[in-house]
Amino acid sequence: MNAIPLGLHIMKERLTAGRMMVIWPLLAMFILFSSWGLSDPKVNLPSSIVIDSAYDVMFVSTAFIIFSATLGAVLISFDGVSRDRLSGVLEIKLSQPIKRSIYAKALLFGHWSAIFLPVMILNLISLLIIWYRLDDLPSIEEFFIYTLGTGLLLLWYTSIQLLASSWAKDLGSSIAIGLGLWMVFTLLWLVLTTVVAGISGVGVDDLNSTDYIRIDAIMDLFSPNGVYHHLLEMPLDDVNRGMHPAYISLAAILWSIIPVYLFTNRIERIYP
Amino acid sequence: METLLSLSDVSWRHKVRDFSTWKPWAQRDGSGIYSIDLEIKYGTIIGLIGPNGAGKSTLMRAICGLYDCEGFDKSCEDRRTQIGYMPEQVRWEGRTTVRHALESIAMMREDEVDIQSIIQTVGLSSKSEELLDNLSQGMRQRLSLACALFGNPKMLVMDEPLNGLDPLAQRAFSNLLKNLAKKGVAIVISSHQVTDLESLVDEVALLHHGQLLIEGTLNKVRKDLDLEQDSGIVEMICSATGVDPEEISLELSRDNMLPFKNLGGEEE
Numbered sequence: 219m220n221a222i223p224l225g226l227h228i229m230k231e232r233l234t235a236g237r238m239m240v241i242w243p244l245l246a247m248f249i250l251f252s253s254w255g256l257s258d259p260k261v262n263l264p265s266s267i268v269i270d271s272a273y274d275v276m277f278v279s280t281a282f283i284i285f286s287a288t289l290g291a292v293l294i295s296f297d298g299v300s301r302d303r304l305s306g307v308l309e310i311k312l313s314q315p316i317k318r319s320i321y322a323k324a325l326l327f328g329h330w331s332a333i334f335l336p337v338m339i340l341n342l343i344s345l346l347i348i349w350y351r352l353d354d355l356p357s358i359e360e361f362f363i364y365t366l367g368t369g370l371l372l373l374w375y376t377s378i379q380l381l382a383s384s385w386a387k388d389l390g391s392s393i394a395i396g397l398g399l400w401m402v403f404t405l406l407w408l409v410l411t412t413v414v415a416g417i418s419g420v421g422v423d424d425l426n427s428t429d430y431i432r433i434d435a436i437m438d439l440f441s442p443n444g445v446y447h448h449l450l451e452m453p454l455d456d457v458n459r460g461m462h463p464a465y466i467s468l469a470a471i472l473w474s475i476i477p478v479y480l481f482t483n484r485i486e487r488i489y490p
Numbered sequence: 491m492e493t494l495l496s497l498s499d500v501s502w503r504h505k506v507r508d509f510s511t512w513k514p515w516a517q518r519d520g521s522g523i524y525s526i527d528l529e530i531k532y533g534t535i536i537g538l539i540g541p542n543g544a545g546k547s548t549l550m551r552a553i554c555g556l557y558d559c560e561g562f563d564k565s566c567e568d569r570r571t572q573i574g575y576m577p578e579q580v581r582w583e584g585r586t587t588v589r590h591a592l593e594s595i596a597m598m599r600e601d602e603v604d605i606q607s608i609i610q611t612v613g614l615s616s617k618s619e620e621l622l623d624n625l626s627q628g629m630r631q632r633l634s635l636a637c638a639l640f641g642n643p644k645m646l647v648m649d650e651p652l653n654g655l656d657p658l659a660q661r662a663f664s665n666l667l668k669n670l671a672k673k674g675v676a677i678v679i680s681s682h683q684v685t686d687l688e689s690l691v692d693e694v695a696l697l698h699h700g701q702l703l704i705e706g707t708l709n710k711v712r713k714d715l716d717l718e719q720d721s722g723i724v725e726m727i728c729s730a731t732g733v734d735p736e737e738i739s740l741e742l743s744r745d746n747m748l749p750f751k752n753l754g755g756e757e758e
Contacts, residue, residue, distance in 0.1 A: 227593065231586055231590065231594065301584075310576075310577060311598060313556055313573070314599055315598075316599070
């Protein structure tokens with residue numbers, strides 16, 4: 219039995235859910251408006267960020283992807299398991315002759331694709347906006363890395379949220395865990411990084427110092443958003459935080475394997 | 491009649507939280523089922539009866555392969571292929587249609603499922619494009635029944651299936667089960683009311699405190715327990731455990747009602 223057809227069925231169900239009425243405009247505003255604004259030839263950005271290519275626009279606009287798409291992944295997946303568990307439908311599903319590992323993969327694929335598809339559609343539209351405004355397009359390699367990075371980021375958030383959903387005994391706990399982790403990685407990670415830097419004896423008064431950038435790069439390996447940025451920095455010649463690509467790849471692999479393994483294992487052992 | 495499924499010394503204990511300051515994740519054994527022996531034959535309707543918390547749902551889930559416990563003559567995978575399961579009071583909800591919900595369950599099976607024919611069988615033809623949110627409890631019960639009928643199961647396990655059904659639907663439901671039994675399908679059905687089952691079942695199995703006290707035809711069980719023909723579950727439990735029916739209170743879990751075996755470490 220294959221997980222893909224069932225996953226596509228779950229994706230269709232999620233894409234037609236009422237919450238997409240909120241997620242679509244949210245994604246559109248963040249992704250399209252950021253592309254429009256950042257591709258303005260007269261744009262002035264803080265911290266001496268210079269935008270002179272289509273990929274630069276895409277790279278800087280990932281800050282908005284991190285805000286909107288990851289939140290979308292949380293909102294789509296928070297009841298991926300818990301709702302069925304609470305309603306009793308999970309009992310019916312688990313009593314079917316499907317291997318639980320395949321069901322877990324279908325859940326992952328269905329929820330991941332339900333957020334990845336809208337994000338990629340909007341990303342393609344934003345490429346057209348950048349082309350129109352800057353008369354430039356990213357190379358195939360740059361677009362591949364961007365798509366891969368975004369797909370992985372959404373997979374990490376989806377698998378973490380589904381894992382939380384399978385742990386939680388009610389919908390409130392599930393969304394509390396998911397949003398809590400989202401806030402830690404998206405909003406509080408900078409605070410955590412400065413605390414670690416302070417404890418390590420690195421001054422936090424100059425965030426552009428070599429030592430702080432080094433600590434920041436290491437800390438980023440432990441956050442999905444950080445690994446995402448590391449991945450997207452790879453094609454950029456003028457950005458180098460001193461992190462070897464092997465470490466970045468290893469972090470990306472571990473972030474891909476561990477939550478997915480934990481979720482699959484959880485579904486194999488879950489009692490309805 | 492040939493045996494379809496044999497249970498021998500089947501036990502299962504739920505894990506319950508054993509919260510402590512230093513080990514908030516700690517768990518201990520809670521209630522469950524204990525040393526169940528039962529033979530389920532083709533074409534037989536067995537009624538599982540017992541009070542709330544007797545272990546009926548736990549036994550049913552174990553039979554359906556939802557719990558990984560030993561003592562069955564068939565593996566979990568085989569049981570999930572051959573058994574259709576209808577849990578108690580499933581709250582189908584969402585902005586998806588009845589047909590879509592059935593399709594998503596059907597995709598979890600390898601065999602071809604004729605969804606339209608099952609929809610007709612359970613009387614959901616006029617509701618197949620209805621959203622789950624708009625279904626009444628009776629319609630939701632029918633939807634759960636439809637899922638149980640996927641794959642022409644050799645056995646149906648149904649947890650309180652008559653709850654939420656109107657009298658006409660109950661009659662239709664009983665007729666459907668009798669027809670299935672005539673075709674050789676084994677049926678295990680639970681209820682906490684003997685009257686619900688009396689006209690339907692061939693045999694009953696009386697559960698109490700997770701233990702199977704007695705099994706057989708209703709008449710045989712009543713005769714063995716020296717009871718009158720119209721006696722219900724309370725009389726059966728009291729007779730099996732030796733408690734005077736006049737003395738019982740809501741405290742059905744008193745120690746002196748425990749029959750033959752002590753579970754040990756049982757949550758109170």
